Amino acid sequence: MTQVHYANDSEVAAKVMDGEAILINLGTGIYYSLDDVASSVWSSIEQGATTEQVAAQVCAQFDCSSERALADVPEFLATLHAEGLIRTAEEEPCDRVVTTAVAGKAGYATPSMEKFDDMAEMFALDPPLPGLAQTNPS
Amino acid sequence: MEVELEKSVNNDRVAELNQILDADEVPFAALQRSFGHACEVGRIRRFVVQFAGFPVQIQIVGNRWAELVGRAIGHLPRPNEGQAIALHIDAWDAEEVGVLPELGLVDLDGPPTVMKSSSDGWFVGEERHHGTLWLDRRGQHVTGCIASVDALTLDARARPFHKLLSAWLFDRGVQFVHAGLVSEADSALLFVGNGGAGKSTASICCLCSGMGFLGDDFVGISRVAGGFVGHGFYASCLLGNQHIKRFPEIAPHAYPPNLADEQKHVAYLQDGFHRLLEHQKPIRAIALPRVVDAPESSFEKASKVQALKAIAPTSVMYLPRPSKEAFETLSELVASVPTYWFNSGCDINGIGGVVRSFLQNLD
Numbered sequence: 001m002t003q004v005h006y007a008n009d010s011e012v013a014a015k016v017m018d019g020e021a022i023l024i025n026l027g028t029g030i031y032y033s034l035d036d037v038a039s040s041v042w043s044s045i046e047q048g049a050t051t052e053q054v055a056a057q058v059c060a061q062f063d064c065s066s067e068r069a070l071a072d073v074p075e076f077l078a079t080l081h082a083e084g085l086i087r088t089a090e091e092e093p094c095d096r097v098v099t100t101a102v103a104g105k106a107g108y109a110t111p112s113m114e115k116f117d118d119m120a121e122m123f124a125l126d127p128p129l130p131g132l133a134q135t136n137p138s
Numbered sequence: 139m140e141v142e143l144e145k146s147v148n149n150d151r152v153a154e155l156n157q158i159l160d161a162d163e164v165p166f167a168a169l170q171r172s173f174g175h176a177c178e179v180g181r182i183r184r185f186v187v188q189f190a191g192f193p194v195q196i197q198i199v200g201n202r203w204a205e206l207v208g209r210a211i212g213h214l215p216r217p218n219e220g221q222a223i224a225l226h227i228d229a230w231d232a233e234e235v236g237v238l239p240e241l242g243l244v245d246l247d248g249p250p251t252v253m254k255s256s257s258d259g260w261f262v263g264e265e266r267h268h269g270t271l272w273l274d275r276r277g278q279h280v281t282g283c284i285a286s287v288d289a290l291t292l293d294a295r296a297r298p299f300h301k302l303l304s305a306w307l308f309d310r311g312v313q314f315v316h317a318g319l320v321s322e323a324d325s326a327l328l329f330v331g332n333g334g335a336g337k338s339t340a341s342i343c344c345l346c347s348g349m350g351f352l353g354d355d356f357v358g359i360s361r362v363a364g365g366f367v368g369h370g371f372y373a374s375c376l377l378g379n380q381h382i383k384r385f386p387e388i389a390p391h392a393y394p395p396n397l398a399d400e401q402k403h404v405a406y407l408q409d410g411f412h413r414l415l416e417h418q419k420p421i422r423a424i425a426l427p428r429v430v431d432a433p434e435s436s437f438e439k440a441s442k443v444q445a446l447k448a449i450a451p452t453s454v455m456y457l458p459r460p461s462k463e464a465f466e467t468l469s470e471l472v473a474s475v476p477t478y479w480f481n482s483g484c485d486i487n488g489i490g491g492v493v494r495s496f497l498q499n500l501d
Contacts, residue, residue: 013454013465017473020443024451026460031451033443118332119455 004091005077006048012085016043023085029119032085037062038111041076045086051077064108076111083115156253164261166272168240169281173199176230176237176283183208186217189303190312190358190369190418192224193217196299200231202287207298209406213373213415225306226279227299229271233286243285244270253458262458264301268294273302275309292395296374296404297356303371305458312360312369313467316452319357319368319419321350322497326368326419328357329427329480330449336427336482339384340489342375346385347490350416351407356456359421359467365474366421373415376402384486422500424449424472425480425493432483435492445477476500 007014014023021034021042034042040061044054054077055069080086176199183204185196196211198204217223232238244252244265255262263272263282268289271282280302284290293300304314318329318341329337341354352370359366375388382389382403391410392403407415426440426448450468454460482489 009462013450013462015443015446015465015469017442017446017469020441022443022446022450024454024460024465026454026462029451029455029460031447033447116451119451 001090001092002050003088004048004050005045005054005081005086005088007042007046008085008087014042014046025084027084028117030083030115030117031119032083032116033114035109035112036106037109038076038113041073041080041111045077045080058108058111061105062108063105068108072110076113079113156255158257159254159261161256161258164256164272165239165241165263165270166261166274166281169270169272169283170228172237172239172283173228173230173281176200176235179237180230180235185211186223187211187214188217188417189214189225189371190307190310190360192307192310192312193221194225194227194303195223196227196229198229198231200234200284200287202234203229203231203284203290206287206290206295209408210296210298210372210374213408213412214371214417224278228279228281229299230283231287232269232283233288237283239270239283262302262305266291266294271299271302273305275306278306280306288396290396292376292397292400292402292404295393295396296376297372300356300371301458304456307358308457308459308464312358313464314356314453314457315359315449315468316355316456317357317449318354319352319370319421320344320493321352321416321419322494324420325422325497325500326350326352326416327493327497328368328421328424328449330424330445330453331426331428332448332452335448336429336480338375338377339381339486340425340427340480340482340493342377342381342385342388343486343489344493345407345411345414345490346387347487347494348414349490349494350419351411351414352416352419359471361467361470362420366471367418368421370415370417373407373411375405375407377405378402421471421475422497423475424477426478427480427482430481430483432481434485435483435489436481437478437492437496438481440477440479442472442477444479445472 011027012023012025016039019036021039023032040058041054044057051074055073058069059066180199183198198207244267246267250267252265260276269284273280318337319326320341329340331337338354345351352368354375358369377392388405392405394403424445454464457464
């Protein structure tokens with residue numbers, strides 16, 4: 001059995017565009033902006049991936065040693081987990097993520113994420129309607 | 139009552155602000171009965187207009203409130219001959235009419251806003267200090283009352299019924315977005331960004347320069363073949379004191395806030411700008427306003443992710459139902475049109491000309 005990381009699909013809306021990602025936690029209103037390396041991590045997790053698989057994809061895309069990736073990726077995954085953006089499951093190991101080799105690797109930097117909580121004020125003053133997703137009247 | 143604003147929202151706080159009710163707790167029928175009593179006492183003012191092409195009938199009992207509602211939505215097109223009403227809105231002013239709702243008004247000691255729904259999701263309601271409104275999603279019916287016109291927030295005065303209308307329209311493929319929208323001929327430009335980014339200023343500048351105006355803060359979008367159209371709903375805007383001075387042509391149509399903690403004025407635009415109020419235009423580009431230290435305004439390419447970050451958080455979280463579906467729609471919108479920074483320079487009066495020229499020359 002091995003730990004597999006997945007995006008928290010039920011709570012998080014996400015989009016990767018042109019190598020950067022925007023994530024919104026629909027439960028809290030907090031949103032995040034991910035740089036290119038962090039977006040690569042996120043793209044791997046969207047399909048479900050182990051820490052090693054994520055690190056391998058980072059090395060394939062960026063000019064980064066496997067030692068560096070294996071040091072940085074777990075720390076970033078822990079950050080994503082702490083924010084409620086990903087979940088982790090114990091599963092049988094399998095090849096679910098195909099490492100995509102990229103010609104002309106981009107420069108590497110520690111994956112980083114900006115967090116924005118300015119929507120919390122809007123939530124306090126104008127909260128969402130509960131239960132609306134339960135029924136589609138059409 | 140001031141609400142203590144927390145920098146991070148916890149689940150307990152959100153749970154306090156929205157509640158799920160059992161069927162027998164939903165006050166819809168009681169509100170309908172009370173509306174019936176109000177109709178026996180006061181005169182009904184009726185508006186029949188289209189919101190994003192859907193015919194909506196609004197009946198208000200209470201002349202002062204009806205006057206405000208008419209100023210905000212009276213410019214919208216009438217339904218076509220033979221079109222059936224898609225949504226009925228029946229509401230009254232409790233103070234002016236002298237009819238309290240059967241179950242009483244909202245407790246002023248509670249939170250200023252509580253959103254509620256029935257456990258099956260068919261009924262959704264907003265209960266605010268200034269009034270209560272409920273939507274029957276199956277019966278296509280909104281009913282409720284306000285405590286008094288003098289208790290209405292700026293938002294309620296500028297955009298009557300918008301929360302429940304946005305829920306009802308979302309069910310029909312029309313999504314509210316936090317954006318300004320202006321037009322030139324058959325092209326519209328969507329201004330996006332957080333509060334204070336300059337959406338309203340840019341939109342109002344365009345209006346004052348003679349461009350078409352669909353909204354300065356909240357508009358609707360829907361998919362059509364080949365892209366998206368933008369929908370205007372309200373002939374109103376909110377103006378800070380600096381705007382009142384900056385736009386003297388709008389100032390005569392501006393009214394001060396009711397509540398002590400509100401700083402802006404609400405301006406109704408039908409009287410001075412009727413011919414410029416548009417209700418639907420194709421969206422051709424997205425602009426992210428930012429103030430720059432330059433003599434003139436200009437456009438500069440922005441990345442798609444910058445545009446998505448500018449539009450998505452407030453637009454998605456404002457919706458009555460923040461959802462991945464809504465976020466995906468915004469992603470598609472951003473992907474479908476060119477995206478630009480709008481560098482707002484010192485020449486405020488020149489903004490309209492720059493935007494008009496940009497739209498005229500857009501491929």
